[in-house]
Amino acid sequence: MNTAVPVSPVALVAALRSAGVEPLVDRALGPLTTYRCGGAAAVFVEVDSPEDLVAVAAVTARLAPPVLVIGKGSNLLVADGGFDGVAVQLVGAFLDVRVDGTTVVAGGGASLPVVARRTVAAGLTGFEWAVGVPGSIGGAVRMNAGGHGSDMAAVVRRVRVVDLCVGNDVTMAAGDLGFAYRGSRVRPSDVVAEVELALDPGDAAAGRRRWRRSCAGVENTSRAVTTRVRCSRIRRVTRRAV
Numbered sequence: 001m002n003t004a005v006p007v008s009p010v011a012l013v014a015a016l017r018s019a020g021v022e023p024l025v026d027r028a029l030g031p032l033t034t035y036r037c038g039g040a041a042a043v044f045v046e047v048d049s050p051e052d053l054v055a056v057a058a059v060t061a062r063l064a065p066p067v068l069v070i071g072k073g074s075n076l077l078v079a080d081g082g083f084d085g086v087a088v089q090l091v092g093a094f095l096d097v098r099v100d101g102t103t104v105v106a107g108g109g110a111s112l113p114v115v116a117r118r119t120v121a122a123g124l125t126g127f128e129w130a131v132g133v134p135g136s137i138g139g140a141v142r143m144n145a146g147g148h149g150s151d152m153a154a155v156v157r158r159v160r161v162v163d164l165c166v167g168n169d170v171t172m173a174a175g176d177l178g179f180a181y182r183g184s185r186v187r188p189s190d191v192v193a194e195v196e197l198a199l200d201p202g203d204a205a206a207g208r209r210r211w212r213r214s215c216a217g218v219e220n221t222s223r224a225v226t227t228r229v230r231c232s233r234i235r236r237v238t239r240r241a242v
């Protein structure tokens, strides 16, 4: 029997504030997801720097609330009852992408299409497939996202992971991530804070042709989904108005 007393949102908010982080209470999660539905997080934190992420992890490790990492929400369906814990989303410095030769370092919140375009513009090849996947690179590592015959396992060299349950901050080599088909050893309490990719020199024009082919028929898959969601809302509103 689990006799642990669940920590209250009030205690969580107070602890996060004293760690220098400003949380939100009862933050609706639906708008942060592709499917735009579901309830609220009891406590929600946007984290914009590695220092703040480590500070949040120290609080969650000490108070042990349920934790949820939210990327771009393209693979998340939130329960109507919401989430009774701390939800964390990476913003700010975690959206940055740096290219140095054939090495690409991206913050865990960076958008896959943005990273893919940056790598092609830098004359690199190996990540064009990600241009049509509407997620973040951190979420992509967790599920070993992929397409067009490639996946994250083929390009990741190392990742920085902060564990919200234990509070530690470690760098893991690709070989330790247990990549499998649409899965990895990254746990629900792990935040993939930074990802280093090892790509190959390529040709920007050829890369652009490859990404156009990979999006053929659906220029941008995420736009296709949001358009459909918006259309169904418009239809519902129209029916009510009539």
Ligand SMILES: Cc1cc2nc3c(=O)[nH]c(=O)nc-3n(C[C@H](O)[C@H](O)[C@H](O)COP(=O)(O)OP(=O)(O)OC[C@H]3O[C@@H](n4cnc5c(N)ncnc54)[C@H](O)[C@@H]3O)c2cc1C
Pocket (backbone or CB within 6 Å): 034, 068, 069, 070, 071, 072, 073, 074, 075, 076, 090, 108, 109, 132, 133, 134, 135, 136, 137, 138, 139, 140, 141, 142, 143, 144, 145, 146, 147, 186, 188, 190, 191, 192, 193, 221, 222, 225
């Ligand atoms: C239209 C459409 C097309 C898609 N096409 C593809 C495709 O071609 N190939 C493919 O593989 N997938 C595809 N997906 C699924 C989805 O985009 C990918 O799984 C993506 O990698 C999820 O990333 P996300 O940031 O949206 O994660 P979320 O949906 O926010 O979260 C998914 C999971 O990852 C975890 N997570 C999110 N961010 C982090 C982080 N920084 N650190 C640790 N864990 C994290 C969450 O806790 C959750 O468990 C598609 C989805 C849509 C809607």
